[in-house]
Amino acid sequence: MFKSTPPATPQRTILIIENEISNRILIERVLSTRGYRCISASNGREALSILDREHADLILTDLSMPVLDGYRTTQLIRSRPDMQQIPIIAVTAYALHDEGEAAREIGCTEYLTKPFKPRQLLEIVERLLP
DSSP: OOOOOOOOOOEEEEEEOOOOOOHHHHHHHHTTTTTTTEESSSSHHHHHHHHHOOOOEEEEESOSSSSOOHHHHEEETTTGGGSSSSOOOESSSOOOOOHHHHHHHHSEEEEESSSOOOHHHHHHHHHHHO
């Protein structure tokens, strides 16, 4: 499916916040082929708990989730002084133009619509994690 490349040194950690397990598995597989370490959460509340004890170099978040959606989760992450510079990619099925603008206004670095090609995801991640 993808050519596996040696992991970057040091290994970068990506937090995936996605309530759909099949989407989470796909994203993890794509990123792990490039040597990224993936940790995941099924909603924003779980993600915030993970970030209390683990460092993430980049965060991918679905915007529409139960418990705590990606918009509020991003705002709460950005309110933490040590997490203001972490790249956050909004991943959503809503392809509306203003959805991308709204995601950027609350602190997302990039916006990716579902369905996406694995290559699109990798291009964004690799650009944000030099």
